[in-house]
Every structure is written in structure tokens, then in C-alpha cells.
Amino acid sequence: MSDTSEHWNTFGDGRTVTPAEFVAAAAALLDGAVHAVSGPSAEIRADLVAGLEATLDPAGPYATLRLDTSSTGNEARRELAASAAAAGALILDLVRAGTGSREGRAVADLRSPCVGYGWTPAVVDWLMGAAGGHPARNLYNEWLYQLVLLRDALIPFDPSAETRLLVMAEGLRGIADERDRFVLELTTRRIAHRSVVRFAAAAVLGEPGPARPSAYGFQWPGGSVLPAVVSRHDLLAPRYQLSWSPDAVLDGEEHPLFFVPAAADYLELPRRDLADLPPTSPSDGPAADRPVTARLVRGPSPADAGTATLDLAGDPETGLVRGSAVSADGWRVDLGQALRGHRYALRPDAAAEPGPLPETTVVPGRRLLPEPVLFTAAAGRYRVLTEGDPLLALAVLGRIHPDANVLYSGQNWPSVRSAAHRSAPVTLLDLRP
Numbered sequence: 001m002s003d004t005s006e007h008w009n010t011f012g013d014g015r016t017v018t019p020a021e022f023v024a025a026a027a028a029l030l031d032g033a034v035h036a037v038s039g040p041s042a043e044i045r046a047d048l049v050a051g052l053e054a055t056l057d058p059a060g061p062y063a064t065l066r067l068d069t070s071s072t073g074n075e076a077r078r079e080l081a082a083s084a085a086a087a088g089a090l091i092l093d094l095v096r097a098g099t100g101s102r103e104g105r106a107v108a109d110l111r112s113p114c115v116g117y118g119w120t121p122a123v124v125d126w127l128m129g130a131a132g133g134h135p136a137r138n139l140y141n142e143w144l145y146q147l148v149l150l151r152d153a154l155i156p157f158d159p160s161a162e163t164r165l166l167v168m169a170e171g172l173r174g175i176a177d178e179r180d181r182f183v184l185e186l187t188t189r190r191i192a193h194r195s196v197v198r199f200a201a202a203a204v205l206g207e208p209g210p211a212r213p214s215a216y217g218f219q220w221p222g223g224s225v226l227p228a229v230v231s232r233h234d235l236l237a238p239r240y241q242l243s244w245s246p247d248a249v250l251d252g253e254e255h256p257l258f259f260v261p262a263a264a265d266y267l268e269l270p271r272r273d274l275a276d277l278p279p280t281s282p283s284d285g286p287a288a289d290r291p292v293t294a295r296l297v298r299g300p301s302p303a304d305a306g307t308a309t310l311d312l313a314g315d316p317e318t319g320l321v322r323g324s325a326v327s328a329d330g331w332r333v334d335l336g337q338a339l340r341g342h343r344y345a346l347r348p349d350a351a352a353e354p355g356p357l358p359e360t361t362v363v364p365g366r367r368l369l370p371e372p373v374l375f376t377a378a379a380g381r382y383r384v385l386t387e388g389d390p391l392l393a394l395a396v397l398g399r400i401h402p403d404a405n406v407l408y409s410g411q412n413w414p415s416v417r418s419a420a421h422r423s424a425p426v427t428l429l430d431l432r433p
Contacts (some may be wrong), residue, residue: 215379261336388433
């Protein structure tokens with residue numbers, strides 16, 4: 001008999017694979033379990049797959065990750081619970097479709113340490129009864145555990161199907177401790193974004209990241225992982241989930257690099273009240289008259305080795321608009337602070353009817369960007385225009401104190417007030433063109 005590091009896969013000392021490739025390799029475990037049970041193979045396989053479905057169900061009696069408790073006031077859990085359900089559905093689809101090349105090796109038995117997961121009655125009957133046996137139980141246990149680890153490793157990512165995870169000869173067992181840490185925090189408290197990034201790094205890089213706890217993403221020579229809002233260019237993208245990319249953000253780096261905010265605590269940053277802004281001038285016209293190209297660039301160097309900061313930079317450019325050459329003011333906003341603002345921002349009900357707003361003071365968002373401060377609103381209501389530009393809107397979030405900011409796209413005032421849950425001043429970040 002062998003242990004779990006041998007026989008069932010060809011991952012060797014480490015490979016990056018998609019979920020489909022991992023499920024295809026792990027199919028050798030299911031095949032072996034079915035073969036080791038005496039009885040009709042199709043019926044046995046169907047019952048074992050149904051057992052996996054019950055194990056991946058976040059609400060049933062055999063759940064290995066209970067996320068069906070109330071998430072009122074816990075947007076992180078709500079978002080990640082939806083991701084867990086989607087990842088489980090993806091895995092089940094792959095298992096049932098037999099998608100991908102079957103890279104697994106034929107295996108008759110192995111040593112699979114028990115993880116204590118409950119089995120459905122049909123699985124118990126097949127594996128624990130006279131038709132089953134030790135090899136079948138080992139193989140099924142390992143298959144089940146590997147796919148639970150896969151489901152959980154995909155929770156931080158949106159979309160998950162294209163994400164590539166680092167796997168070894170032992171499959172995904174190398175992330176077991178980090179998985180347990182992640183699940184404990186996810187199910188017992190409001191999970192910190194740094195914990196999502198830490199677990200994602202363990203799944204993609206095989207290491208959880210630096211001691212500094214504020215990383216919001218990372219890169220390595222083979223790609224990068226950043227919050228979904230950065231890759232999607234959509235302010236209504238998930239707050240806590242990340243997107244995997246085959247492209248590195250910064251060139252020339254030979255080792256993993258974790259991205260951290262320039263200011264570890266945004267309370268350290270200087271502040272200025274929006275009421276102190278001078279009146280709008282004609283030069284603060286619409287974006288069509290002032291073109292800006294926004295991009296990610298390296299920011300100030302942090303003290304911690306293996307980390308970097310990123311800025312959203314609006315480059316001063318000369319462009320042709322209506323036949324005239326115009327220039328735009330340049331600005332740089334720390335991406336880490338902008339992402340903090342995005343995570344804290346409130347969202348009205350997307351299905352709410354449009355309606356009029358109370359009187360608001362209108363502020364062009366780009367007027368906030370050249371000043372390295374956090375703007376606050378001690379009194380009054382403000383509507384900050386983003387010109388329909390998602391990168392500009394994200395940068396503006398890096399310039400407004402993250403308190404009662406609402407991502408507004410035309411909803412009526414009652415839905416806005418409901419999202420804010422308070423009577424304090426509200427700043428609307430108007431996402432409309």
C-alpha cells in the first residue's frame with residue numbers, strides 16, 4: 001500500500017493546473033473506488049458522486065463548510081458563501097461530464113488519513129458493507145477530501161474556472177492547514193481581506209505571504225492575483241474576491257511580490273473636508289474635454305522585503321478632442337487605499353427603482369485626485385461624479401474617507417438611506433456617465 005503522495009496523479013514536485021485538470025486527475029481515485037466495490041459500476045459511481053454533492057452542499061447534514069447561517073451585516077461571508085456554492089457546482093459539473101484528459105494513474109489502493117467527513121447512507125452501504133473494503137474506503141476518502149480542498153481553494157477567486165492552482169504529488173493536501181485557518185475565520189467572524197489573500201497565495205504559490213498582514217494581492221513570474229474590481233473595471237464587482245491572471249503587474253521581478261497599501265492604517269492619512277474645496281470652475285468640465293489614461297504603476301517602496309505598493313496613475317496627456325489639443329492634470333492614488341474604499345463602500349439594492357435625490361452638492365471626482373489627502377464630509381450631502389470611468393471611480397474611492405460612501409447608479413433615495421443604515425452625512429459616488 002502506498003501513501004497519498006504516489007500513484008494517483010502525475011503532478012510530481014509541483015504543477016499549476018486548472019480545476020478541470022485537477023478533477024480529471026482525481027478521477028483515478030473515483031475510478032479505483034468504483035472498481036474496488038462489488039456491484040453494478042454505474043449505480044456505485046452515481047451514489048459516490050451523490051455523496052460528493054452532499055459533502056459540497058453548504059447547508060446539508062454532510063456539509064464540510066457550513067455557510068448557511070445568517071450573513072446579515074457580513075458582506076464578506078455573503079460574497080464568499082456564494083463563491084463556495086459556485087465552486088462546488090463547477091466541480092460537480094466537471095465530475096459528471098468527465099471534462100478534460102484523464103491524467104490520473106490507475107490506482108488500486110493507497111493510504112488516506114481519515115478526515116472525519118460524514119458519508120451518505122448509500123456510500124456507507126457500498127463501502128462499509130460486504131461489497132466494499134479497505135481499498136474502496138481509502139480511495140473514496142481521498143477523492144472526497146481532494147475535491148473539498150479544491151472547492152475551498154477556489155473560494156477566493158472570481159471567476160474560478162480559469163484559476164490555476166499549484167498542486168504537488170499529494171494533490172492539494174499541502175494547503176490543509178491554511179484551509180482550516182481560512183474556514184475557521186470565514187465561519188466564525190467577519191473575515192479580513194488579508195486572510196482571503198493569504199489563503200489565495202497558499203493555493204497559487206504554495207506559501208501564505210509575508211508577515212505584514214495587509215497585502216491585497218500578489219504577483220510572481222507566472223502571473224498575478226488582484227481584487228476582481230481591478231481586472232473587471234467594474235465598481236460593482238465583488239469586494240473580497242480575487243482574479244487570477246497569467247500576466248505579472250510589474251516587470252522584471254523574479255520572486256513572488258505581495259502588494260500592500262502605502263499607509264498601513266488609513267487613519268494616518270491627512271484629511272480635508274469636502275466643504276473646503278473651492279467652487280467649480282469652467283476648467284473642471286466633463287471628461288470628454290480632459291482625456292486621462294489610467295494605469296497601474298509601482299508606488300513608493302515599502303520597508304518590508306518581498307512587498308511593493310501600486311498606484312493608480314492618471315497620466316497627463318495631450319489628446320485631440322473636437323479638433324483641439326487639450327491636457328489633463330496628472331494624479332496618483334495608492335491602489336491599496338482605493339481598494340479599502342471599495343470594500344467599505346455601501347451598495348443600494350440593485351433592483352431599486354430610480355428616483356429623485358434630496359439636494360446634494362455636486363463635485364467632479366477628478367478634482368479630488370491631485371491632493372494626497374482623504375476627503376471627509378462633516379455635514380451635508382455630496383454627489384461625486386465619476387464620468388462613468390471605473391478606474392477614475394476607483395481612484396476617487398482612494399481619496400474619500402471610507403465612511404458612508406455609496407456606490408450610486410440612480411436608485412431612489414430610500415434605497416440609498418437603507419444601504420447607509422444611518423443618518424450621518426452620505427457621499428454618493430455617482431457611477432453613471
